[in-house]
Amino acid sequence: xxxxxxxxxxxxxxxxxxxxxxxxxxxxxxxxxxxxxxxxxxxxxxxxxxxxxxxxxxxxxxxxxxxxxxxxxxxxxxxxxxxxxxxxxxxxxxxxxxxxxxxxxxxxxxxxxxxxx
Amino acid sequence: xxxxxxxxxxxxxxxxxxxxxxxxxxxxxxxxxxxxxxxxxxxxxxxxxxxxxxxxxxxxxxxxxxxxxxxxxxxxxxxxxxxxxxxxxxxxxxxxxxxxxxxxxxxxxxxxxxxxxxxxxxxxxxxxxxxxxxxxxxxxxxxxxxxxxxxxxxxxxxxxxxxxxxxxxxxxxxxxxxxxxxxxxxxxxxxxxxxxxxxxxxxxxxxxxxxxxxxxxxxxxxxxxxxxxxxxxxxxxxxxxxxxxxxxxxxxxxxxxxxxxxxxxxxxxxxxxxxx
Numbered sequence: 001x002x003x004x005x006x007x008x009x010x011x012x013x014x015x016x017x018x019x020x021x022x023x024x025x026x027x028x029x030x031x032x033x034x035x036x037x038x039x040x041x042x043x044x045x046x047x048x049x050x051x052x053x054x055x056x057x058x059x060x061x062x063x064x065x066x067x068x069x070x071x072x073x074x075x076x077x078x079x080x081x082x083x084x085x086x087x088x089x090x091x092x093x094x095x096x097x098x099x100x101x102x103x104x105x106x107x108x109x110x111x112x113x114x115x116x117x
Numbered sequence: 118x119x120x121x122x123x124x125x126x127x128x129x130x131x132x133x134x135x136x137x138x139x140x141x142x143x144x145x146x147x148x149x150x151x152x153x154x155x156x157x158x159x160x161x162x163x164x165x166x167x168x169x170x171x172x173x174x175x176x177x178x179x180x181x182x183x184x185x186x187x188x189x190x191x192x193x194x195x196x197x198x199x200x201x202x203x204x205x206x207x208x209x210x211x212x213x214x215x216x217x218x219x220x221x222x223x224x225x226x227x228x229x230x231x232x233x234x235x236x237x238x239x240x241x242x243x244x245x246x247x248x249x250x251x252x253x254x255x256x257x258x259x260x261x262x263x264x265x266x267x268x269x270x271x272x273x274x275x276x277x278x279x280x281x282x283x284x285x286x287x288x289x290x291x292x293x294x295x296x297x298x299x300x301x302x303x304x305x306x307x308x309x310x311x312x313x314x315x316x317x318x319x320x321x322x323x324x325x326x327x328x329x330x331x332x333x334x335x336x337x338x339x340x341x342x343x344x345x346x347x348x349x350x351x352x353x354x355x356x357x358x359x360x361x362x363x364x365x366x367x368x369x370x371x372x373x374x375x376x377x378x379x380x381x382x383x384x385x386x387x388x389x390x391x392x393x
Binding site: 066067068070074077078080081082083084085086087088089090091093105106108 | 120124171172175176179180181183184246247250251253254255257317321322323329331336340341342358
């Protein structure tokens with residue numbers, strides 16, 4: 001019997017979480033700062049970008065090359081494969097001030113950095 | 118060539134570990150090779166499909182298709198692994214002990230094999246799609262280096278198979294009695310780690326916002342991109358920057374597995390007492 005009430009409690013908790021999640025993501029989408037980066041000939045353009053601290057960021061990476069790339073950053077905690085001739089969207093949470101490096105995991109020569117002030 | 122080898126090896130390494138574990142788990146089950154082989158094959162085919170449609174997949178859900186797809190297939194693997202553990206808690210002893218039940222257990226065993234074949238397929242699909250994309254890019258781009266890069270890729274693939282065999286034969290050295298306990302723990306932590314990874318994908322997609330604060334950064338101690346870090350990432354879900362939600366889900370999956378296994382195990386015992 002306690003199992004049933006426990007289950008109901010967990011389910012309602014999950015429902016509340018889901019609602020909060022959707023509301024929060026809608027909010028985040030409004031606040032997020034967009035950063036456009038193109039990737040061509042194995043290089044990021046621009047390879048130095050900047051953003052304000054404590055604001056969520058959305059990277060839009062346009063891969064113009066004929067092969068896939070993987071936008072990756074340990075410090076930003078992102079990793080995303082972007083197919084040839086397509087655009088990838090990468091969400092980043094609000095960050096503290098600092099320098100955050102990113103690179104193409106398929107081509108370590110392609111590097112760039114985000115400076116957060 | 119070396120770069121291609123490293124990139125491909127890094128991807129197939131994880132799948133190799135998982136396939137090795139699954140092979141060890143199913144060591145005594147007849148026709149397991151067909152199931153596991155089928156899982157690998159299905160994974161490879163699916164990986165090629167995912168790679169071929171990677172662009173289209175990315176565009177789904179406002180650019181978050183890839184993340185949500187990964188989260189979904191990881192969730193499937195978590196369910197299959199947990200189900201396997203619970204199934205083994207119920208039938209494992211029958212398989213090991215009572216000769217009488219073996220015929221029946223084998224028939225039911227194929228259900229559990231299906232679950233594990235799905236896990237293998239998911240592992241191969243996740244890692245394989247990146248390899249396929251990378252190698253496709255290599256082959257598509259002209260230049261004399263394509264052949265040597267492909268060779269590097271194939272060598273990386275062979276190394277992945279080697280990791281798989283190493284894991285399998287390593288586990289086979291454990292005495293059969295201890296092996297069951299070992300693989301149960303391995304599968305539980307594998308499932309918990311995959312669940313935490315699924316959480317990471319949902320967080321990246323902004324579908325999961327609560328408790329997304331990073332708890333610690335142990336990159337200085339053990340980087341997730343080092344070979345040991347990668348092995349632990351696959352085996353026990355090690356992450357050098359876990360969020361609160363990732364840790365929570367990890368713990369929940371472990372506790373849920375332990376509870377379910379106990380529940381099912383005690384049910385079976387009561388059953389045996391009642392009928393005996």
